[in-house]
Amino acid sequence: MADLRPEWLPVGYRCRTATTADVEAIHRLVVACERELYGRPGTGPDRIAAELTGPGPRPEYGALLVQDGAGGPAGYGWVKGARARVHVHPAHRGRGLGGALLAWAETRARQLGGDRLAQTVPDADHAATALLRACGYSPLVTEWLLEIALPQEAEVPVPPAGVTVRPFRDGDAQVAYRLTEDAFDEWQPRRKTYAEWARLTVGRSTFLPAASPLAFAGDQLVGAVLSLDVPGHDEGYVERVAVRRDHRGRGIARTLLREAFHTFHLLGRPACTLWTHSGTGALALYERLGMTVRHSSTVYGKALLPG
Template identity: 35%
Template sequence: MSVISLPPGLTTRPLTVADAPATFEVIAAQERHDLGTVEIDEADLLSDWQRPSHDLGASSVAVLDGDRVVAYAEHLGEERYDAAVLPAYRGRGIGTWLADWAQRLARERGVAVLGMPVPEGSAGDRLLTALGYHVRWTSWMLRLPEGALIEERPLPAGYALRAARPEDHEQVWTVTEDAFLEWSRRERATLADFGAQVWERPGFEPWHLQLVTGPDGRVVGVSHAWNTTGDDLIETYVSRLAVAREHRGRGLAQALLVAAFAAGRSRGATSSSLSTDSRTGALGLYEKVGMRPASTWVHRGIALS
């Protein structure tokens, strides 16, 4: 097997938490170039990195030109990695080197299939296609047009919507993970890892985590959302939306969406968004309430055996 090398003059080292701003700028520059907008927050990185199960130093690499981070890759666990290259540094083989780095690390960890999401038709999509990655599923970033509202749907008798409290956290985790693991091929996140990305996410406020309780008072639906500011736009992003299987078909998800978007609007948001993928079968639900695809992503993967 031929050895893949970086261009002369570039160096590498593991990422540290102090690299969050520089890493965010690399990802943001790539998204702005490929999508015309920035979909990531620096807090997204920090919440991933603070998961107790995650060893950032052992799972990441930064590519530097002098002291400047110009590219990075990170194995996020199991079958998923992320990578980005500043647009000005594309075409030099850095992305190929990062893919090789990620594959070697994943093989050492016993991973059978490795992949990452890339905007459909982007430079990253073309590179992974050339490297033999195939599409495993498709995802969409959906937005509610500015000024549009989702029609409210009253909750059925016996159900109530409110902000989550600390004593609800374990039920929030259970409902969300149960729902997501119906279609996601991964291990169940621990409560500590889940909390690192939700109620311990940098900037967390109580309105970010709302829930619906059922007639017996237990949590049966959850939404996790926050306002993100980028490129002169304040937008409410819904990161998680889950309803327990036995309580579906009663309008709970729509009620949670309305509440999350309304809370974000009252705090300055003019747009609302969320992401869904072809494994969930939920695209039609979101389109039915007026949301429209703003970008399409493909998750490309490759067998490592």
């Protein structure tokens, strides 16, 4: 749509629907936010592109780009289902953009038929945390970005009896999709379609098959680690870890992660990171592997009243 200056937007700003043509601008905004909070970027442009690529001619999401008077990116809002994301460029904070985008996100979620909305906020972002609490949001779960240094070649344990491990190959995508979505069904609010899942994992330009080991019991896939090679980031990143329910507790996840760490070390990566949250109950597993918490975030949720 054309640039708009709606009444709810602070003076001096305009907004329009964000599209894939805006990936570079939105990525600059997100990186600026991450540098202020963490001192380094963590999001690649392919992640933004995946958010803005909707299934079919009428995507079930909303994305809004706010620009300043010079046309630079000042704010970004994204809604899909019951999840939202809001970013305000550090140079434009304190002007009401965060509150305006949060209100837009709630309105958009209602238009999509939602009755709840959740948003993840870094615990270091005290202003955003205060805004959400003031607007009636309550904490739901904690998320942690974990890291492990890879100064030397990681020791790879022998797979459990009856289990073989190999890297991801062409043709593995559908079975890996079923395995990871089955595993995540325990805590995710909704099962993703294959197209949605692929956009976030194997369909990304940064997907790294060599650092994505799979575990098989016979010819059955029972475990998977899916990794990314994020541009502009010198660390390895694990996007998914999943083990089939009936094969948990056998050391499969530990074996697969060690394989991924080993590959990243050979690629010259000094460290590897991954996200987990309190709903998975996996934090202790990662800590036993030697991973530590780099920083944390909280998912806040709110019931949306009609109107």
